[in-house]
Amino acid sequence: MTTTTQDAYSQLVALGREAGLLKSMEGLLGWDQETTMPPGGAEYRATQLALLARLAHERLSSDEMGELISAAESSIDIEADTVEAANVRAWRRDHDRAVKLPSSLVEEQAATASAAQHEWAEARKDSDFRRFLPWLEKTVELTRRQAECYGWAEDGEPWDALAEDYEPGCTAAGVAEVFGPLRDRLKSLLDELMGASVRPSGRLDELELPQDQQMAFVRDVAGNLGFDFTRGRLDRSTHPFCGGSHCDDVRMTTRFHSGMIIDALGSTMHEAGHGLYEQGIPFEHIGTPCGSSVSLGIHESQSRMWENQVGRSRSFWEWCTPRLAGHFGDVVSEIDVEAAYQCANRVAPGFIRVEADEATYNMHIMIRFELERDLMTGNLQPADLPGAWNEKYRDYLGLEVPDDRRGCLQDIHWSMGAIGYFPTYTLGNLYCAQFFDAACEQIPGLVDGFAEGRFSPLLDWLRENIHRHGRRYTAAQLCERVTGRPLSADPLMNYLEGKLRPVHGL
């Protein structure tokens, strides 16, 4: 690099880092809102968050940013496999998208989302789709306009333009290509499992356990997985999430009921997976693209791996079952490794996505993907959503949806205007299984080590192969680098079949 180039790049980094700082504070204020803020703070908090978002967007979409990006591009090898080139490429992409969106549309979407979320919550309470319908229509119209501002490839469709926010490079056609074989194999597996005579024991989840002991237990587990509590926290919130500010201040939450310890543990291990990813991003890159995560799908691959591939394995329960006894005493004396393992691996189709097991979960996602894709092309009208929803639940899961509260009104996403988001959950499961296969191939005795509490070989491998790169590679590039293959449904299905058949006596 010449001095001038270096200057342009340094200035670009400084401006980009300022936008990053503003976003890091959005993260903190968002966490505070869900865990700590007194209810009276809600109104002004919305104003604080809106200002941070505007200031970050101003920097990202500014002419100055555009000029600095051009200057940096003009004198480095922009396709090189370096941190600098990766940062400039990512800033180019983010800047170009930011300038395409008129602020009038951004503001209208923010205002609509705020009102629509409120109406959705009320409508869900009363299972009253008619109440939500005008807001869904408005949201669909605005997201279509947003898609038009971004544009899409000639052989693409509007959905692609929106999904780019959550899973860069992802297209509806690409998703459909992976989801197709997944759906077929999954349907066969579910038919098999539902026809099996063995029902795994749910006894562990029925035990009433004090919530402060549950907190101590899940903290113990998260710390053993490698979550660094000097650079993060674990608190309670209604809906578990992982947020916070940056790699050295990661805030995750979980939830407790008097029973359902598997839910509390699973939620914690899931969020710890997100948290370990965040903590594995190098501080030196913070505020730049290489200091942030690749995509929601890759993020989800990390949370699912600790929740499922680790937390629902027999090895894990060999280590964890005695720990249960250490924390809860005699109350759990009847639970042996087999009982705990079974409880973590029960499968049963249900109406609610967030309560779904490892196998049926992906069916919920595929249904949403197909519906939102059709809403965007116009093949499905918002008014026809409940009928289309219920038909797919009948077809995919053999269920008769009793009401819209347990049907198309259950998720918040569409009311927030988040269309293109849902598939990242299943993409996460797919990436996860494929990454985990690679880890097992490369680390001898990986899964057996869980039984002795040896989780660091997996964490080290994830840090080395995924976390430390931040956004340096796209999801597809990362998948090829780490696994040597493009994304496929096979690893996930092999994993599910290999585990769930024996649990059900097949």
Add this chain to the structure above:
Amino acid sequence: MTTTTQDAYSQLVALGREAGLLKSMEGLLGWDQETTMPPGGAEYRATQLALLARLAHERLSSDEMGELISAAESSIDIEADTVEAANVRAWRRDHDRAVKLPSSLVEEQAATASAAQHEWAEARKDSDFRRFLPWLEKTVELTRRQAECYGWAEDGEPWDALAEDYEPGCTAAGVAEVFGPLRDRLKSLLDELMGASVRPSGRLDELELPQDQQMAFVRDVAGNLGFDFTRGRLDRSTHPFCGGSHCDDVRMTTRFHSGMIIDALGSTMHEAGHGLYEQGIPFEHIGTPCGSSVSLGIHESQSRMWENQVGRSRSFWEWCTPRLAGHFGDVVSEIDVEAAYQCANRVAPGFIRVEADEATYNMHIMIRFELERDLMTGNLQPADLPGAWNEKYRDYLGLEVPDDRRGCLQDIHWSMGAIGYFPTYTLGNLYCAQFFDAACEQIPGLVDGFAEGRFSPLLDWLRENIHRHGRRYTAAQLCERVTGRPLSADPLMNYLEGKLRPVHGL
């Protein structure tokens, strides 16, 4: 107002509110840092806070702000007793001060303060003044330069320019005029009390009480005083403080030891006094001068009133003693109203300001005021501070300071560059006593009502006369409006003599 004026004023409000929003987030991040943030977050938190401070300062000192202020001034009656005029006057003052300070000095002060605080903490640990001396010298030099940037009146001195940040309108000569008579009467009172044969009982403070029960107890008291927990929180921190974001999201903290319940209760009532002030500021003015507090002295008058005039009154303990029993059970069975009242009103000269009682506290402040005033004029060299400090402790409190840790290294303020701050503590006590006299005159049975838990007459009076005005009046104007007299040492001394003599059997 003409339409154009209204436009200028509206634009001014919009820009000012944006600066206010940024400051409200500084408040939240500061609270989080002291209560919640994992240690790893410290480095980036400093960067986040610096950005918020810079963005707020940019807005306040901008040419746009200056022009909008001028436009607003040119067509309203700027001396009128209206919210608009008060806001414009305050913005004019803040803007003019902001533009006088070159950002190079601001940055040098921030960097020095950060390093000096660290060195001060280390020096205090080892009672090593020589270690801190170069940083004190640097700080004194920078604050003198800061004072020169601001300037002071012809008959004034550098200290005045600095105190303006904490207590607008306050001058060293004015402070000395009030502190002089206070010192003389206080010295006589202390001589009397120390010579008395009766020593109030400290039994209540010796009882070991579980800390979670202490938290429940002080929350109960704070709620009864009128603190609204739907618009605020109470948490723990090493040093109690009241911070947060704005009137509808007030974050206060307290501290607990196994004994010393009077300290936990006093700290809580003190911070609740600050919190009640903040909660009493109208939301509609938030982000404008009329939506913030008058000065540190007026703020302190509120905290001291609930801590002392209420919390150390016999009436309060008539209400509170049975509540103690309700929270702690048999452990406190030996404590009757008299024992609790005595424990809350013990007087004993000591080395440490933050542990001082109601009477000796002001001596600690007067010593610091005289010393920092001399540091600013150059009559005292930083190297001579320990000697001057120890001499004054001998003179004012009859104490031989054993080491600098318990002497001139005990407070953080000077290491932060906060010169001109200390007197606001005693000004607060003075305003407090004078306001409380007025409240007693205007509300029949005020103090007797505390015995029945009737605190709302006092809170309503404070809301009406002080809280709701925000920064509409200066401290001196407010004092005249509320009490009909300028600030005087008499109300505080009458109060202290009237209470403390009988407690000591005089």
